[in-house]
């Protein structure tokens with residue numbers, strides 16, 4: 001049988017069944033999602049992480065490309081109680097090591113007690129515990145991946161929906177999920193996707209009705225280019241953000257962010273809208289949060305479990321951001337109206353500009 005070892009920061013090593021061979025290191029996190037494994041595994045926000053599924057059976061409805069959020073698997077390694085052959089074949093073909101037949105409750109308990117932590121894994125015919133420990137030794141803290149955007153962003157600008165006659169959106173790709181782009185296209189927007197470190201002048205050249213900062217991996221303070229874009233555009237152009245995007249907007253407008261102990265990852269995170277009193281169920285995947293929104297932003301939605309900010313509005317600026325994933329892949333779809341709201345903000349801006357100047 002193929003050997004498999006998972007070494008956690010602090011020295012706890014677990015032995016499991018090797019499913020896809022290789023060695024890997026990354027920050028180990030867990031998701032409680034019981035569905036949506038294809039979406040999670042192709043979400044660029046998981047770059048440099050090792051993903052543990054707390055739900056015991058992963059892969060029970062196959063693997064279909066139409067459900068992918070990006071062209072490749074992003075977590076460095078995968079851990080579950082039981083992985084089906086379909087998922088194992090997919091991970092093996094992508095060179096992503098996978099381990100099952102271990103007690104994932106033990107890992108989840110360790111992460112809940114110790115926080116998201118460094119991890120090394122080793123899977124193969126002859127691997128030993130020392131191989132996993134050697135990976136752990138070389139593992140960097142998430143915030144030390146200072147140029148993580150380069151691993152997940154487009155290299156050159158790309159335009160989607162050039163013939164759409166709706167709003168013009170400049171989407172800053174910090175590791176965008178594909179369904180953010182399709183949610184905008186379905187609403188007739190033209191989406192100019194820019195690299196995570198795009199110049200202000202390049203974005204200005206498309207005269208966007210909306211600056212949209214995507215989700216993405218790692219620490220928001222490492223996305224200096226996107227922070228600058230928000231600072232430069234916010235006075236004249238509406239700004240939207242999802243997940244990392246919300247954190248970047250807060251950093252840009254005088255607020256601050258911090259790392260959470262183990263974050264929120266799952267598909268049933270309850271969010272309370274402070275104005276309406278309504279609670280919605282959301283998909284989430286984040287390890288950082290807005291600590292202080294600063295004086296230009298107000299918190300409009302909070303997480304029911306721990307009161308962390310889930311939705312933010314601009315006070316004097318047109319800003320709307322969400323910490324969760326309103327594009328709702330894999331679901332639930334309670335929050336899709338976010339895209340209508342941000343495009344309405346963009347449309348107002350477009351109408352204002354369309355009014356001919358008095359002369």
Ligand SMILES: NC(=O)CC[C@H](N)C(=O)O
Pocket residue numbers: 045214215216217218219220242243244245285286287288289
């Ligand atoms: N999904 C995301 O955009 C994640 C944002 C950020 N990397 C975090 O972990 O908090």
